[in-house]
Amino acid sequence: MTYPVPTLGEHDVRVAVSHCGLCFTDIQAIDDFYRITSFPFVPGHEIVGRVEARGSAVSELKEGDRVGIGWQGRSCGRCRWCVRGEVHLCYDIAEMGTWERHGGFADSVTVDASFAYPLPTSMPSDVAAVLMCAGISVYAPLTRYAGDGPRVAIYGLGGLGHLAIQFAHALGYEVTAFSSTTAKEEEALGFGADHFVVTGNRDRMRPLDFEFDLLLCTAHGDVDWQAMIDLLEKHGRLVLVGFPEVSMWARDLVAHEVSITGSFLGNHAAMREMLSFAQAHGIAPRIERRPMSDVNDAIRRLKEGNVRYRVVLNHASSAGRHSDPIGPGTQDLASPGA
Known part of the structure; x- marks a missing residue:
């Protein structure tokens, strides 16, 4: 599937995806469990990658920065919840790769820069991907x-x-x-x-x-x-x-x-605090690592309940551009049914 790359707004960043977790919410979206999926769409909302372009108003991130992106890709910035800082409760929330927007199974994603979180330097990319949602x-x-x-x-x-x-x-x-x-x-x-x-x-x-x-x-x-x-x-x-x-x-x-x-996600402060706390205390998911080419088999195994405990998909084309840290205790499953 191909689709036009979204226009880069002045407050946006475009991120080349290196890793994307597979979440049960992805399965529900693929199966249109809630009858709200807008097809065609690209799943994936536990995203890690590198900034490859930024809008004219973005100063806190630069090209090459490693960032994590979760379920939410932007908010309206105007409603009562956004004004209070509870952006995850925005009335006009834009989700990444779940029901409307194209997500991290794609080569790149475009989001509001405030929802692209800089990651702790030594935090493995596959670990960070899962933390962005789970x-x-x-x-x-x-x-x-x-x-x-x-x-x-x-x-x-x-x-x-x-x-x-x-x-x-x-x-x-x-x-x-x-x-x-x-x-x-x-x-x-x-x-x-x-x-x-x-x-x-x-x-x-x-x-x-x-x-x-x-x-x-x-x-x-x-x-x-x-x-x-x-x-x-x-x-x-x-x-x-x-x-x-x-x-x-x-x-x-x-x-x-x-x-x-x-309880639904968390605001900007909670997300930054969570990443810092996880890094400080060595908190990491148990991961099965798969190449993105194995996505259909990974989906099947998750549906069958045969995953312990998370799957992270690797974009070989993007991951090879930088030496991203890889999590301890992960299991490589490079072939279907492994």
């Missing part, structure tokens, strides 16, 4: 809602959950990981969880009722919502960062004064 999605609610020294539960141990455990541990919280299988227990504890619980057996979970101040749900599929509400201490908070269907009786929400809220 990282901020879990870091923002953990810092916004957790308070001081709470008991935190992470429900779901996948691409988001394994990062949430690392961030929560580094923030000093007591962390309990909930997963549907014992297969990930050793890894969860290695990521920093203090405790591990297998879901599905209500009697086994009942001793944990009223145990947690914050429960971060990263799951997309079926969830026992009543069991989750029961886990919350009074005044506790259940935060959703995935997109599951929610159905529950409101009795305990009222009687225990617990709340359910969503």
